[in-house]
Amino acid sequence: MKAPAELTAKFRASGLKVTPQRQLLFRLMHENKGHPTAESLFSVASDHMPGISLRTVYQTLTDLSSMGELRLIDVGSGATRFDPNIDDHHHLVCQSCGGVRDVYVSGSGQLDVNELDGFSVDTTTILFHGLCTPCRVTQEVSSTVAEPLVRISKSNTSSKNTTNPKERMS
Amino acid sequence: MKAPAELTAKFRASGLKVTPQRQLLFRLMHENKGHPTAESLFSVASDHMPGISLRTVYQTLTDLSSMGELRLIDVGSGATRFDPNIDDHHHLVCQSCGGVRDVYVSGSGQLDVNELDGFSVDTTTILFHGLCTPCRVTQEVSSTVAEPLVRISKSNTSSKNTTNPKERMS
């Protein structure tokens, strides 16, 4: 993710206005190392600028993504995540806590695909689903006391639950 | 996807009842070569059995998937798709029409991932985004007359529009 100043310049050059809301979001995304959802960014942004609307967060984020300064990722957890890392990379997704982490994969460009049959591939997305270390440890321990695994539904992977180990990864 | 008779037996063996609604869905999925959404299956099912509820479609489909007879796939188009093909395969996703097609990829098991760092991978999902042949042709033609490309939003890729080339692929 580029520095806020560069994004400001780029927005102006594109004829887009640079508002305080956008500057805040530029900064928050620039500092962000994770894969926030619109909602979680909104929540952080609200602390700095009460009254900012979720709508504005979506708008700015989609603008950034269509300018190629941001990647939209969908790991199937229900909400779109915004990735400030625009390198060619892929993601690890923890099936237990929902956390997402970047990984670099070599050789993904030369995957041998059968029967492409005229389809022209533009981008390739790879998702590795599994367990992050904290969750694997937790499950190994809890299985000794026959504790049921947490069931993941599309909505309980949101950022409201601060007691699970997700925060370490996302 | 197994034949309806086998699914019937398996459901009974698991203590699940075999209702007319389920038999219909078994049959429809068995005959299906595509990747229907719940809504589109519901629409087909409704033709055969008016009054069937969308809730039942979801229920049966999730049952099938937790029995491993069906795969749930999420190509980021908003709605979950149900894939009767449970082989180890991946998907081509047309960015223009939203169509989805199966592909077999060799070597996906040995992708070289850096910094796995304790994360244990369970399943790998690969999505190839690009243009299917019909859409590529359409775009080449339309670009000669400066026709704007169709903008894809999460909701206009549903099965309601029968005039676009998607039907050939999904």
Place this chain on the structure above:
DNA sequence: CTGCGAATTAGCAACCTGTGAAAACTGTCT
């Protein structure tokens, strides 16, 4: 530095996908 027009924002309603709950219903086994 002032003003104007265009872009942007806030706030709310609507939409889509999917799930929860409760009541009525129906396969299945005996």
Place this chain on the structure above:
DNA sequence: AGACAGTTTTCACAGGTTGCTAATTCGCAG
């Protein structure tokens, strides 16, 4: 046939995202 457990329906509702519109703010020209 009868009882029981699993099912279907219906309705409500939640989460995520987008559409709309009035009011506001920005950026440039004068």
